[in-house]
Amino acid sequence: MSFFSHQPWMLSTLSPVHLGTGLDYEFTSYLIDDGVMYCFGESALFDALSPIQLAQISDYADKGVAGLKSIHALLHTNREVLKLHASHLVAIGEGVEQFYSKRKAGTDKDFNQMLLPKTASEPFSGSPVLPGTALKGAIRTAWLDWKVHSKPQFALKNESRPLKILQQVTEFEKVDKDPFKTLRIADARAVNAQVHKKIVLFSSHDWIDAKKSKSARVGMVEAVAAGQVDAFEMDWRLWFNQDVKPPVEDLTQLATLVNRFYLPILQEELARNAQTGYYAESYASALSQLLHDHQLQQLMAQGQAMLLRLGRYSGAVSKTLNDHRKIKILGQKGAPNQIKSLPHEQRLVVSGEKNVSGSEPFGWVLLVEQGLTPAAVKMFAATLYDQDAQLQKLAEVAASQQHNREQYQLEQQQRLEREQAYAAEQAAKAEKLAAMSDNQQQMFGLQERMEKGESKGKGPSEKLWGDLRGLIQICDVWPAAERQQLLQLAKALVTHLGIDLKKNKKAKELVKQLEG
Template sequence: MINDNDNKVDHRHITLTPLSPIHIGCDEDYIPTNFVIKDNLLHYLDMAVLADVLDDKRRDELGKCYTLDTIQRFFKSNRQDFASLASHIVGVANEIAQTYEQMAGQSDNKNQFQIARTAYRPIDFSPYLPGSSLKGSIRTAWLDRINCRKPLQRLEKIDERYPPRKLEQKLLEFESFQEDPFRYLHIADAHPSDEHAPTHILYAISKKKKLSQLKEAELGVFLETIPGLLADAFISEIRIHRDDKSQLNWQTLCDACNAFYWPQLEAELVHTHLASMLDTEWQHTVSDLLVNEFGELRANCQGFLLRVGKHSGAESVTLNNIRHIKIQGKKGAPPSYRSETTEKRFASERKQAISGLLPFGWLWVESCQDEYQYLSIAARNKVRPYTDTLREKQMERLEQVEQARQQQQAIKMLSEQKRQQAAEAARIKEEAAQAKEAELASMTENMRQIAQLRDEIDKRLLTGRKIDKGNHFYNSRIKKLALHALENPDWSEEEKKALAAMLEDRAAQLMNIDSKDLRKQLKLAALRGQV
């Protein structure tokens, strides 16, 4: 604990341990155009990187994909190459990976494979817990503490039209933000305690609380979650500004949160019908923590339970004894209002599972003094088998991403080098063309004819094939120009000598005849003025 401003601010560093899968929405999805699934891993693709490496053939293929199923088929068929380009990798439940394998790209597939993302940092794709979500959960527990479990009839009639803000103002006794006691509480976003924290994609499935209640077929809802039993996965800080008018302090905050959330978690662990569906190893570990380490830490105000994120359940976001939860009726039937929900959502590796389920949203928050560190260490050791496995897998994924990043960087550098070389070659070619053009422009007409014939001969020399004296090019261009220069008085002595020098050099290389015979045929001596 750090005290600021003459003990008027209680400033604490806190660690946060997800006990069960947590999903805090960010209004973004993984969609078929930015991922592929391979080896039970979702490989997230940066479209900018993909655009750089796609060859012309694949660009054309993608440009012809106008429907969702054709887009899915394109990415799925190229996943072997695309997976290595991933900028982010997420573990996927085996059954979801199998569903992708069987259904992605099928024209009759209604599952679009949109996967809701949990809140993340854009800079490195690591998950985080928004401070606003943490504060909202604390606020619910605090409101319940103030209400002291007063039943519904002691308050104004509350229905779906009763503004929640009005109830908060009534309980907290304020009318404006300036009077809201929670303005004294500040919680920073919770970020991974090490370089990165893993996430995992699984199903969110519903189970009726009573065995007698009918249940429709499960919907295939995919969620990216922060795994449970991830010891000290996140760190944050909390500031409580002390005020004579407010009862809010670390101890009362711990008491309020534990009084509200602790019984809910205990009830889930022993629920008559649903407890038998829970993952037994998880159930045993959490029960043991509540009875022992967390129980002692709670008794000494060293930490508290919270429930955050999607599918936390209406009971965890409404107050005891004044819950008025809207239950949708069957099609055409009006809704009803009850004090508890009729079903709960669970995280599951399988869509139709009746075992191995995990509740959503449970979180342990801790600010432990030195004298109680032994309890914190003992709790960490109990979940270490889960934590170490998850983090080892995450490190492997990060290494894959880094290798892919280095590979892409090398490809990008090579591409840039080739671009620069091509640009330099184009520049040199352009300069040569301009120089040649300038050279030709400065020449006499006869000298231009010599230069043009020289260029034509040079092009033929590049083929490596020689010609004989019966060749059309020899007779119509080489021999013809030599005779024309001799017979035409417009040719000066210097121009004829220049033609003779060029022909003896270039034509001798091109012609498949003796050089002496060539000089005689082209009358090079006469061109030079030698009689």
């Protein structure tokens, strides 16, 4: 017999969240221009570029980094056409466009930083998604920490692998007896199309030695934008059956254990920040006020809200257990592995290469039971940046892009119709010429030149008249019908060239020769 406890929760982002997928935006699949990143697939290159340009790309591809830079320069030159073929747009954070422009024009080492890691997204719509596996992993870490510290006699030694720790703590031997098999967490999906991603700059900050932070390498990464309230909906269920004992009695208890682990970590970060000043002052102040909100504190105490940290750049502190924060350094060339304490390092969102202050952390989210999100969360989000303005910009760019795409498609259709009409005209001409004799074909050529306006009104000194004279001189052996056609053409050419037969005796005699 089985039954379950079920709760729908809403998720808000308190800082940018990057959940790596192993996929990147290649340098040929995006352009950053005028405050927006335009993303497109390889098919867009074939649609937007000419055969000659595609051949250039093929040649550049075999020339190392220099060739790659040449490819990107070609794409940038044709950016207006490529924008029309963009599959989706992504907002960019402060300093990103300047960093991008500098890197694509910089050294080979700089250019290698153009690779841009993607965050987890829906495959077709491109909307951000927070995988249930990531949520479950973060929750498992918090539960493990509680479990370990609920047994003072328990010694982990130097073990850092979550599954091994879980096996020791719960004393289960097989994976199918893992108590977390009873916890089912669905992917947290965006509630609407307004939920968006953002390209941000990041660098590693040392909480002890600020000098190291100033020289840290900066990179770009895609993240779920911060300050999005009730942006994702998450469903989690705790199953109860006779085969596997669940990790907790109910979901409320599990939420309180999560807060027990993650809340002190965030509080400690804010305390350290008071000394280092890495975080933007407005951000640190707003986040501190949110954590002191009475309604939120009550919800967290009752297990109806929980603070969680997700993603690759959330820091090792959030992924390891209290009092057991060590990492394994693999030995080189047969040397034994080493167990070391965690470094005082954390990757933060920055606004520029030299701007250590004004940063934000990665990965903080707040989950609240559906319908219970405090007003303080919206107040916190309002202090981060003008999301409405950013969404408005994306909407305006998308509308302009759609208009330009429609105009481009119309022009392409009109060009295609012109080409088809010309091809049909040439085919009809070829068919008509095929049915003519050699004499008629020569007359057709003169007729066509006249219709195009050649030498109109310029008199008998022009080549058009000379070519007509040449035909008249050899037409004695032509059939009568063809001589009659040449006569009509000659009269038309006299009018076209503006020749007065009353004044020009030679021209008059030439035409009369056809009449005779």
